[in-house]
Amino acid sequence: MKLTAAQTALVERLGHCFSEPGLLVEALTHASLTTPVRGDNQRLEFLGDRVLGLVIAEALLDADRGAAEGDLAPRFNALVRKEACAAVAEEIGLGEAMLMGRSERATGGRRKTALLGDAMEAVIAAVYRDAGFGAARALVLRLWASRIAAADAIDRDPKTALQEWAQARGMSPPDYIEEAREGPDHAPVFTIAAVLPGGERARASAPSKRAAQQAAARALLQMLEKETP
Structure with missing residues (x-):
């Protein structure tokens, strides 16, 4: 499957060359553009949320081996919530590579927190399905590195x-x-x-x-x- 110029540029920023480019296209496709032959990213978003959660939970445990569950929980929530995913998506220019219907584009869909957050999680799942957990873990740790390093400064919710x-x-x-x-x-x-x-x-x-x-x-x-x- 041929990628758009914006999607090709995103692949370079992700640092992952897809064996199955169709997975990336699916991850970047909003429901407003769904057709009988083109799926949207909701299923991948569901999976990516779980992959992200596991990677972040493990990273927090490794970063602070003496932290209690009560300290880890608010850090975890801050790192995996939709706003954090959307912020990472903005940093890598994910919005420009998304596929969506005309109405969503007209109302600023490429900048909406919910859409960006969902697409970021879907991209994580696409990498996981394409190359396994190790590749997805490496992607998350690289993109979330600065946030994980500063996690102990996050206040309780x-x-x-x-x-x-x-x-x-x-x-x-x-x-x-x-x-x-x-x-x-x-x-x-x-x-x-x-x-x-x-x-x-x-x-x-x-x-x-x-x-x-x-x-x-x-x-x-x-x-x-x-x-x-």
């Missing part, structure tokens, strides 16, 4: 920390209320408030609901720390 703060004081978990959604469909900005049963609240804005919730939880934790004598 702020939503988890806020929930634990509330539970320790006999409170119900905090609520996350979407107060606004602004901007075009391809570049939305969500404003979300984190609210405790006692009425304490803080709000934050971000390009995704998850990021806005995390930022709001972090802001509320900081406010509570300042108020605590």
Whole structure:
């Protein structure tokens, strides 16, 4: 199967020459372009998520042999979440090599976090199916190297920390209320408030609901720390 110029350039950046180029094409094909003879990347994304998780979990264990599970879990979550996958995809210019329908292209699909993250995981699976776990592991370790090296500096997930703060004081978990959604469909900005049963609240804005919730939880934790004598 012949690759496009953008896909050929991506192969060079990945550092993996595919024995079956069709796997890469499948990994880069969004569902908006699915046809009876062309599959999309959803099945590979499912597999790639698992391969990525195993590689990152092993890398974190090797990087900090004394870390407890409670320390490793937030680092793991930060490294495998969709936003992290999308950031790596952006660094290697994966978006330019993606295949998608006209409507997705028109609404900025090549820059959407969800689409980039899914495609990155699918590419990992494509390498795994093409050359085995060793090749996929080498790819992930190279692309995630700087993030793995800095993983011990990752704070505990702020939503988890806020929930634990509330539970320790006999409170119900905090609520996350979407107060606004602004901007075009391809570049939305969500404003979300984190609210405790006692009425304490803080709000934050971000390009995704998850990021806005995390930022709001972090802001509320900081406010509570300042108020605590």
